[in-house]
Amino acid sequence: MDNLMNTLGKQAKRAAQQLSQLESLQKNDVLIQMAQDLEEQSAALLSANQQDLDRAKDHGIPDPMIDRLRLTPERINEMAEGIRQVAQLPDPIGVVEKMWRTEDQLMIGQQRVPLGVIGIIFESRPNVTTDAASLCFKSGNAVILRGGKEAFFSNQALVALMQRTLRDHQLDSAMIQFVNDTSHEVAAEMMHLNDYLDVLIPRGGSGLIQRVKTSATVPVIETGTGNNHVYVDSAAQLEMALEIVKNAKAQRPSVCNAIETLVVHEKVAADFLPLVEKELTPLVALRGDAHSLKYLKQADLATESDWSTEFLDYILAIKIVASIDEAIEHINHYNSKHSEAIVTDSYSNGQKFLKEVDAAAIYINASTRFTDGFKFGFGAEIGISTQKLHARGPMGLEQLTSSKYIIYGDGQIRE
Secondary structure (H helix, E strand, O other), X not given: OOOHHHHHHHHHHHHHHHHHOOOHHHHHHHHHHHHHHHHHOHHHHHHHHHHHHHHHHHOOOOHHHHHHHOOOHHHXXXXXXXXXXXXXXXXXXXXXXXXXXXXXXXXEEEEEEEOOEEEEEEOOOOHHHHHHHHHHHHXXXXXXXXXXHXXXXXXXXXXXXXXXXXXXXXXXXXXXXXXXXOOHHHHHHHHOOOOOOOEEEEEOOHHHHHHHHHHOOOOEOOEOOOOEEEEEOOOOOHHHHHHHHHHHHHOOOXXXXXXXXXXXXXXXXXXXXXXXXXXXXXXXXXXXXXOHHHOOOOEEEOOHHHHHOOOOOOEEEEEEEOOHHHHHHHHHHHOOOXXXXXXXXXXXXXXXXXXXXXXXXXXXXXXXXXXXXXXXXXXXXXXXXXXXXXXXXXXXXXXXXXXXXEEEOOOOOOO
């Protein structure tokens, strides 16, 4: 007798075959209608989300995490706009990227194809549901979504709405499926669904990602946590640096592209750190190394664990360094290879930072908050891949495809 995940897997495999045959215009029509349905059903979605918010407060979930969970009319409109942007993007499926003739007079091309069936295990944020579903659908992949218990009612309502849109277009609703069981046992079954899943993508905190990495037998694309840094160089414009640090830390601290550590060159520390303290406290708690505490009045001494922690909260660790080399060494040792930034007017220091820092996204004189599929022009994203195989950085349509070789002959045989 099939268990839940085997049933969902079989349905997804069947639906993926139909989905892979759809033309771009068909997929775009569905996505545009999906976005409209999302906006028209805003009241119902907000009601479902309120159930999740009520449970979150009862369970003592901290405010920054509740903010990630919360839907508003504006956020629903943003989700719908994300779907519309995906509809407007070029469809990668079927594109022949290059073609060449061999010495045997064979014409060989490399063509983009769907991965097949994608499983996504994620936490908290309901917008992940629509981002993931729209990107998978446009790239020809069936998707099985397993959200966390925090957003259960929101995710359930969103998937039901999208499935209704699929049925309205006479399509198999199993192209987008939701796992209605949030137990660890079912998540473990999903990690071993090798007969049906072509790839599994975890999106959430470090605990979830490590669990999936170590337990899954299905191929995994790792989307990473965001232990990110801004390095303020000795050649930085301090007013610019202050605005970047404020934005990268305090605009929305619960997201993976926010920073957790500020690294400052010792030549500008005396001038810059009091500005940071004045601007960020008391909203942001500062934890500085012994050197930085000389310039800060309201900071605690940082511990070793602070350098490697993704706080996802109004907490900022501060480290003073004597050189850009020391800054790069500190960042490469503690970072999660997500997003890193340098503020500098020195061209050579900026290029050195670009070349030597190991991360999916490197910024010169800009906030790390831009590491986002929407901001990169991808319409939406599945997540930020911090690995180096197949995909790295924001994962849009192309990163959800594979390729196959197509070969045209004229009766050739190999001697």
